[in-house]
Ligand SMILES: Nc1ncnc2c1ncn2[C@@H]1O[C@H](COP(=O)(O)OP(=O)(O)OP(=O)(O)O)[C@@H](O)[C@H]1O
Ligand SMILES: NC(=O)c1ccc[n+]([C@@H]2O[C@H](CO)[C@@H](O)[C@H]2O)c1
C-alpha cells in the first residue's frame with residue numbers, strides 16, 4: 001500500500017524538524033522537500049511590494065516537484081533505493097505487501113491543483129505572527145532575508161495563501177506549532193498510525 005502525507009504550513013512552523021523525526025522512525029518512508037525546488041535567485045522577479053517574490057508558487061519549479069512525487073508513486077521501492085532509503089526485503093517479491101510512505105513537506109503545498117489529490121492525509125502547522133517573526137529572524141536561507149522581507153512579503157503572502165487554501169475547503173488537520181518538538185512528533189506519529197490502520 002502507498003500512503004502520501006502532506007506536511008504544510010507557515011514558514012518556521014517546524015515542518016522540516018517534524019518531518020526529520022518522522023522519517024527516522026517510519027519504515028519504508030521517503031521524503032520530498034518543496035524547498036529543494038526553489039528556482040535560482042536570478043529567476044525570482046521583484047514584485048509590487050519591492051521584494052523578490054520568494055513566497056509565491058512561481059518561485060519554485062512545481063512541475064519538477066510533481067514529477068518527483070509521481071516517480072515515487074510509480075515505483076516506491078526504486079525511489080527509496082535511489083534516495084538511499086532502506087526498504088524491507090519482502091518488497092522485492094511484492095511491493096504491495098508492504099506499506100510505503102511518502103512525506104511531502106513545504107510551505108505552499110495545498111495551493112497547487114496538480115498536487116491536491118495525491119495526499120492521503122494533509123497536515124498544516126501554524127504558529128502566531130510574533131513567534132514566526134522571531135524564529136525567522138534566527139534563520140539563514142541560501143539567500144538571506146533582506147530587511148523588511150518578513151512584514152513586507154513573507155507574512156502577507158502566508159495570509160493570502162492560507163485564505164486561498166481555506167476557501168478550497170480541503171480536509172486539513174491543523175497542528176499547533178507552539179507545542180514542543182516532542183509533543184508534535186508524538187501527536188502526528190500516533191495520528192498517522194491510526195490513519196494507516198484505517199486505510200488498510
Ligand atoms: N516545536 C517547536 N518548538 C520550538 N521551536 C521549534 C519547533 N520546531 C522547530 N523549531 C525551531 O524553529 C525553527 C524552524 O524550524 P523548521 O526549520 O523545522 O521549520 P520549517 O517550517 O521547516 O521552516 P521553513 O519555512 O524554513 O521551511 C528552527 O530553529 C527549529 O529549531
Ligand atoms: N531555499 C531557498 O532557496 C530560499 C531562498 C530564499 C527564501 N527562502 C524562504 O524559504 C521559505 C520556505 O521554506 C520561504 O518563506 C522563502 O522565503 C528559501
Ligand SMILES: [Mg+2]
Nearest residue numbers: 015016017035
Ligand atoms: Mg523547512
